[in-house]
Amino acid sequence: MAAVKIKDYSHGVMLIANNLLSGLSVYLNSDHQWLLLENLAQGKAAVAYSEQEAAELLASINPDDFLCPVVDPYIIQLDGNGKPSHSRELLRATGPSIRYGAQATQGTNDVSI
Amino acid sequence: MYQYNEVDQITVDDRCREFRDQVERRIEGTLSEAEFKPLRLMNGLYLQLHAYMLRVAIPYGVLNSIQLNKLADISDKYDRGYGHFTTRQNIQFNWPTLEEVPDLLEELATVQMHAIQTSGNCIRNITSDPLAGVAADEEVDPRPICEWLRQWSTLHPEFRYLPRKFKFAITGSANDRAAIKVHDIGLRLRKGPNGDPLIDLWLGGGQGRTPKIAQLFKQGLTVEQLLPYLEATLRVYNLHGRRDNKYKARIKILLAETGLEALQAQVQEEYEALDKSPFVNSVAELKALYPHFAQPLVDVAQASEIANVIDEKLSGEEVARWYKQNTRDHKLAGFRSVMISLKPAGGIPGDATSAQMRALAAIAKRFSRDELRVTHRQNLILPWVAEKDLYAVWLALREIDLAESNIDLPSDIIACPGMDYCALATARSIPVAQDISKAIRKTELQHDIGKLAINISGCINACAHHHVADIGVLGLDRAGVENYQITLGGRSDENARVGERMGPGVSADELPATIERVVKFYIKERRDDETFSLTYDRIGKTEFKTAVYGVAE
Structure with missing residues (x-):
């Protein structure tokens, strides 16, 4: 997947990837752990504020190491509320915006991004 | 329907073992992701926005109850209790884990199913008329030829690394329900003189960013000629297809760049030079498949x-x-x-x-x-x-809430998974399909509108066939905001054609009302039972464009 080009570092950027085993989207925290967004404690994401810091963050996880626990890591831009600024990344962070499976036709969709 | 023979089963079982070993090596770190990715794709395993996605082949769309029960079990055991049927007559599971996929594939193999060649630059699942063998208007039952080509194309050693993916669709009816003209190769089977079909080969159709309608490439092939001719065609494509640019790598571009007559000549030359000896038993093999598709015995009087x-x-x-x-x-x-x-x-x-x-x-x-x-x-x-x-x-x-009588009506919308699941998507498809469906149901009696195809793709790859819908919708990303472009007047049947793009896209919020305006305009303007495309041709793009945007431009 091609990452969206970062235009603005002022609100910070963070790292997203897929967990190798589960495939689920995970985020890097400041303790260098890959966590699901729901498990990422408030303010504990590893955030970089410049291109150089972002490159260092990416390099720090050794993405080319065969034993790297994640796949396709890349940098995403945050908005002023600490959320992904691009709709795609926000959607990725919050999961499908629709009810699915047995819940698909139950009530209206109340998941919004 | 076809039942695997020993060779089929051994092939699938071997592939399961091979992929289990590859997954184990990836997890233990002896295979890199770069090495593993093409291997998992060859087994239908994608990495999507939220999770892995496994695409399971349903050859020419035929399933039995044992297989469907197994798909249900798999969706409970390895997924989240559901599956998604696709425009390629496949099924996709959205949440399997890498560790469990080998088990999942082994379970599939017990019911003669697999995920081989559901991705990658190879010959994909062969699709066909979903009414094959039962349609009142059918000339030739395409299923034996479909199965024959499935066997020919499965793990074909020469065609595992084509310049790009390659899709076949086959019909035996004049009324094309398989969209053969928007496939790399579309085969139209006709009745031949001695009980065997004659085959017209349409080549170079496709959708995506460069939509093309297939051209009649070779008329009246016999069953004896078909496999060597396909082999010659694929060989020419394999040699000359553009590997330098993935956007120009499909055979439709080779056809456009080479020209019909020149490409026909190249294939003919290859065909004539081809060693035919490997095909000496192939027609006998085809004939051995016929009993699998024999019409069930029915008491005619009863x-x-x-x-x-x-x-x-x-x-x-x-x-x-x-x-x-x-x-x-x-x-x-x-x-x-x-x-x-x-x-x-x-x-x-x-x-x-x-x-x-x-x-x-x-x-x-x-x-x-x-x-x-x-x-x-x-x-x-x-x-x-x-x-x-x-x-x-x-x-x-x-x-089970599946008796809704809306087949072919405006709420029978094709939608790809879009950005709710797909890593390639640029916009969501499913919620906009739901919103459009809701708007259509609310404002008009669908049964009065009649047949109308609304297809919604979440990116230019056009998995939902938006180019060939009456009303096509393409979801794009405009500076981080979802935006939907409208095309009108496309068709996927025997008179297939690409729809015309109207103009600037509209927002997700504006989309349902936009579609509603187009539908209402069509209802107002149509004569008697005139189809959407005929009305579109008669009235013209300019008028319809006004309907799209609600005001004269």
């Missing part, structure tokens, strides 16, 4: 008697509407094909829950000679329902 006694219960308003909209004429007197809409109000196009799958498997076993079909419009079909059983089938489908 069938015609049944045909004369249509259940009076079918006269109720709701069921009568379903009968009219969701059942189709059959080759055999006393039978009908039942189309099952996977587009219920508020639902997700193409999705079925495990409970629905199990119920459908039971219905198919009891009422449809243990057989179902998947359509490229993301619906299902019970191909063998006796008319005397129609009312019982309707009741059973209603129990």
